[in-house]
Amino acid sequence: METEKNVTKRVPGKTGFKNEMKIEFDAVSENEAFARVAVAAFVAPLNPTVEEISDIKTAVSEAVTNAIIHGYDAEEKTDSEADANKVYIHCLLLGDVLQVEVVDEGKGIENIEQAMEPLFTTKPDMDRSGMGFAFMEAFMDELEVISEPSMGTTVLMSKKLGTLPWIDHEE
Amino acid sequence: MFSFFIVRMPNADTLCESSYWTERGKEMEEDFKVIDNYLMVKMPKEVDHHNSGYISKTADKFIMKDGIGNVVFDFEDTKFMDSSGIGIIIGRYKKISYFGGKVFAVNADTRIKRTLMICGLHKVIEIME
Numbered sequence: 339m340e341t342e343k344n345v346t347k348r349v350p351g352k353t354g355f356k357n358e359m360k361i362e363f364d365a366v367s368e369n370e371a372f373a374r375v376a377v378a379a380f381v382a383p384l385n386p387t388v389e390e391i392s393d394i395k396t397a398v399s400e401a402v403t404n405a406i407i408h409g410y411d412a413e414e415k416t417d418s419e420a421d422a423n424k425v426y427i428h429c430l431l432l433g434d435v436l437q438v439e440v441v442d443e444g445k446g447i448e449n450i451e452q453a454m455e456p457l458f459t460t461k462p463d464m465d466r467s468g469m470g471f472a473f474m475e476a477f478m479d480e481l482e483v484i485s486e487p488s489m490g491t492t493v494l495m496s497k498k499l500g501t502l503p504w505i506d507h508e509e
Numbered sequence: 510m511f512s513f514f515i516v517r518m519p520n521a522d523t524l525c526e527s528s529y530w531t532e533r534g535k536e537m538e539e540d541f542k543v544i545d546n547y548l549m550v551k552m553p554k555e556v557d558h559h560n561s562g563y564i565s566k567t568a569d570k571f572i573m574k575d576g577i578g579n580v581v582f583d584f585e586d587t588k589f590m591d592s593s594g595i596g597i598i599i600g601r602y603k604k605i606s607y608f609g610g611k612v613f614a615v616n617a618d619t620r621i622k623r624t625l626m627i628c629g630l631h632k633v634i635e636i637m638e
Contacts, residue, residue: 367559374589392589392620399591403558456628465565467596469628476627 357383357431365410365423365442367403373427374398380429381436384499393477394436394497398427400470401440401493408460409444409491434500438478440493447485454483541571546578552587552594561593565600572601578610585616595628602633613637 359380363369374395381394402425410423428439447453454475459468475481478495485491540551548571553560571577580601584590602612612634614625625631 367557370557370559371555389620395589396591396624399557399589403591403593407558465561465593465596465600467592467599467628469592469595473592473624473627 355431355433359427359429361427362424364421365406365425365444367406369425370399370402370406373402373425377427377429377438381431381499384431384434384436386499390497390499394438397474397477397495397497398438398440400473401438401495402427404470404493405440405442405444405491407464407466409442409446411445435496435498437494437496440495441490443490446487446489446491447483448487450483450485538567541567543571543577546576548572548577548580549583550580551583551585552590554586554588556587556590556594556597558591558593561597565597568597568601569604572604577605578608579613580605580610581613581615583615584618584621587617587621590621590624592628595624595630598625598630598634606633611635 357380359376361373361376363372377398378391378395381391386394405425409425424443426439426441428441430437430439452458454471455468456472457468459466462468471481471483474493474495478497480494480496482494483491484494540553542549542551548568550564550568552564556564568580572580582598587594598612598614605612614621614630614634614636615638617625617636622636625634625636630636
């Protein structure tokens with residue numbers, strides 16, 4: 339297996355390592371935990387630190403939560419409508435860079451700039467803090483939001499792993 | 510000695526945590542305790558949108574019923590929190606601060622603290638060991 343080397347020794351900037359994953363699941367809140375743990379497990383071959391894992395989990399959780407409660411308005415849908423609602427996650431590992439794409443086919447965002455402002459929320463009654471995009475920006479390196487009303491939303495995030503020095507031990 | 514640096518992935522019991530997946534009823538109410546006019550809320554292992562609704566609803570019920578002055582959130586068991594947890598705290602803070610009450614966060618680990626700090630919550634609530 340190609341990943342074998344990376345497990346025992348993580349070399350920052352190692353090129354040629356590539357891995358890809360796609361998952362698709364129902365837009366229900368139970369799946370938020372599944373989604374973030376799946377992405378965290380996917381980056382495990384790169385020996386991420388606990389900090390990095392925690393950052394990735396938080397960012398993915400925010401993106402998936404946004405898709406479920408804002409994209410699909412999960413609370414207002416009937417069961418049959420909710421069955422057709424899917425969230426797609428596409429992960430790509432290129433060298434030591436993780437790219438995550440979270441896609442929904444929901445109602446989209448009218449004003450992306452306003453939506454990305456910290457503390458702006460359309461659902462203050464549901465105890466939403468409006469910090470979702472701010473967290474994604476803080477915990478990942480790059481963030482891009484592509485959306486149009488009624489055309490769904492795509493959130494693209496990337497993070498370079500292993501920016502902290504790696505301690506190499508001789509056996 | 511090398512294994513010290515290898516990150517242990519979340520194991521099966523993190524994934525299948527029973528309190529996360531099942532509908533919580535009576536047994537979850539043990540996580541809410543009233544001492545004097547303090548409401549102590551024990552936060553679950555993972556705080557996200559899925560269980561934040563239940564926590565805010567139950568906390569509100571206690572705040573309305575018992576004349577609670579202050580709310581204490583205990584993060585002792587919490588390993589993960591996203592912006593839904595911030596929403597819970599801000600929502601309770603708004604309710605309780607009308608009557609001059611205070612909100613506290615105790616036993617938060619470094620990652621939870623960082624999440625609270627990013628939102629500037631340390632200016633309105635008290636974070637204690």
